[in-house]
Amino acid sequence: MSQAVASMGLIVVGAAGRMGQSLIRTIDEIDGVHLAGAIERTGSDALGRDAGVLAGLGPNGVTVTDDALPVFAQADGVLDFTAPAASLEFADLAAQARIVHVIGTTGMSESDEPRLKAASRHARIVKSGNMSLGVNLMSVLVRDAARALAAADWDIEVLEMHHRHKVDAPSGTALLLGEAAAEGRGIDLATHSVRVRDGHTGAREEGSIGFATLRGGSVVGEHTVMLATEGETIELSHKATDRSIFARGAVRAALWAWPQKPGYYSMLDVLGLAGRD
Numbered sequence: 001m002s003q004a005v006a007s008m009g010l011i012v013v014g015a016a017g018r019m020g021q022s023l024i025r026t027i028d029e030i031d032g033v034h035l036a037g038a039i040e041r042t043g044s045d046a047l048g049r050d051a052g053v054l055a056g057l058g059p060n061g062v063t064v065t066d067d068a069l070p071v072f073a074q075a076d077g078v079l080d081f082t083a084p085a086a087s088l089e090f091a092d093l094a095a096q097a098r099i100v101h102v103i104g105t106t107g108m109s110e111s112d113e114p115r116l117k118a119a120s121r122h123a124r125i126v127k128s129g130n131m132s133l134g135v136n137l138m139s140v141l142v143r144d145a146a147r148a149l150a151a152a153d154w155d156i157e158v159l160e161m162h163h164r165h166k167v168d169a170p171s172g173t174a175l176l177l178g179e180a181a182a183e184g185r186g187i188d189l190a191t192h193s194v195r196v197r198d199g200h201t202g203a204r205e206e207g208s209i210g211f212a213t214l215r216g217g218s219v220v221g222e223h224t225v226m227l228a229t230e231g232e233t234i235e236l237s238h239k240a241t242d243r244s245i246f247a248r249g250a251v252r253a254a255l256w257a258w259p260q261k262p263g264y265y266s267m268l269d270v271l272g273l274a275g276r277d
């Protein structure tokens, strides 16, 4: 006798955005999930539109709304690629509704962490600066390379390029990769990073981790970590050519988190890459 398998109802917040539309299309393609709501900010032109049509699919009967509370109360999870202030509010709502909250929003600050941690006492939060399998695997490789190469001899630099619309820098992924390098080195990234260079900077500070940012055109996301010493350089690179890699990662994170206890998780937990030494 066949048994019905429950489908996870997912809300997309920021439904009209680049990632929001990709998420709506991805939910439509994946078995075991369905679109339970589509939220946009008050004043958005997308309010009242059919979410499927907005994302380039046929009509799906889900109307974009700015009234999040009743939608959260009826769903199992929320996929959130919006803006820092919005993600904090959605975390509070996800905690209230005791659902899964997948946060891809970047540009959040250290001072936002206590509020997210508090929300994760009731919500199952998965947060990552990059939801792709490739970048998360690369972060493990970066950590291991940084661990293997002595700080005094090998300099670490993180280079990223994104489309012209991106509003935060360095990218969430660049910071995630910088954190992985710092972990490998056994140092604190905040006190060892050089995020901008301009003018007469003096020679490179030994043991620091440098960041460089490029913006232009429609580049989805490109990241390179360079480990450079006298006479040789190692480069670890990832190129995203389609936003669906992030959307598929987000849905995978939601399905993984659904049966978990409330808590604060990362994509490394989802992919089984956490704590691999």
Ligand SMILES: NC(=O)C1=CN([C@@H]2O[C@H](COP(=O)(O)OP(=O)(O)OC[C@H]3O[C@@H](n4cnc5c(N)ncnc54)[C@H](OP(=O)(O)O)[C@@H]3O)[C@@H](O)[C@H]2O)C=CC1
Pocket (backbone or CB within 6 Å): 013, 014, 015, 016, 017, 018, 019, 020, 039, 040, 041, 042, 044, 081, 082, 083, 085, 086, 103, 104, 105, 106, 107, 128, 129, 130, 131, 132, 172, 246
């Ligand atoms: N972790 C990952 O793997 C990835 C993370 N990102 C991150 O996701 C975020 C979004 O990126 P992207 O889709 O390109 O950006 P967009 O600007 O295209 O989309 C963001 C959407 O969120 C909406 N929004 C803002 N505030 C609210 C609110 N309070 N309630 C509901 N909706 C709101 C915006 O509306 P409006 O434009 O009207 O303000 C917009 O439609 C960025 O932080 C980006 O860095 C992106 C790709 C992958």
Ligand SMILES: O=C(O)C1=N[C@H](C(=O)O)C[C@H](O)C1
Pocket (backbone or CB within 6 Å): 106, 129, 130, 162, 166, 170, 171, 172, 173, 174, 220, 221, 222, 240
């Ligand atoms: O804004 C984007 O587009 C992206 N943002 C994320 C980041 O800040 O790293 C992930 C991806 O690179 C695309």
